[in-house]
Amino acid sequence: MFLLAALSVGTPLAGCRKGAEAQTDVLIAHEITPQPPAVGVATVSLKVTDEAGRSLTGAKIKIEGNMSHAGMAPVFAEAGEVAPGRYLAHLEFNMSGDWVLLIDLTLPDGRRLQRQLEVKGVRPDDG
Numbered sequence: 186m187f188l189l190a191a192l193s194v195g196t197p198l199a200g201c202r203k204g205a206e207a208q209t210d211v212l213i214a215h216e217i218t219p220q221p222p223a224v225g226v227a228t229v230s231l232k233v234t235d236e237a238g239r240s241l242t243g244a245k246i247k248i249e250g251n252m253s254h255a256g257m258a259p260v261f262a263e264a265g266e267v268a269p270g271r272y273l274a275h276l277e278f279n280m281s282g283d284w285v286l287l288i289d290l291t292l293p294d295g296r297r298l299q300r301q302l303e304v305k306g307v308r309p310d311d312g
């Protein structure tokens with residue numbers, strides 16, 4: 186199941202907002218498998234659309250995974266576009282517990298946005 190979140194892209198300048206393009210809504214729906222997440226390689230599926238539901242293609246998406254406790258190195262992944270507006274990444278959860286994924290998305294026009302996803306309760310590897 187996809188979870189939806191609305192985001193605003195762009196940084197309107199204080200007191201100087203020009204035109205209608207200063208702000209664009211971008212929707213990122215995400216799905217992580219397996220579910221519930223477990224130690225090992227997880228697939229992060231992202232669907233990126235504008236406010237009208239049009240797929241946003243050509244985005245560059247990087248993911249950084251961090252655990253909620255200190256002292257661990259982050260894990261990284263890049264998402265590839267597998268269909269218009271649909272991106273897949275493979276990320277390794279190398280410890281059980283609570284994770285936070287930082288999604289870093291750059292649109293073809295250079296606009297950039299970041300979003301955090303909490304992934305709680307990654308289960309130990311069942312072997």
Ligand SMILES: [Cu+2]
Pocket residue numbers: 252254257280282
């Ligand atoms: Cu850890």
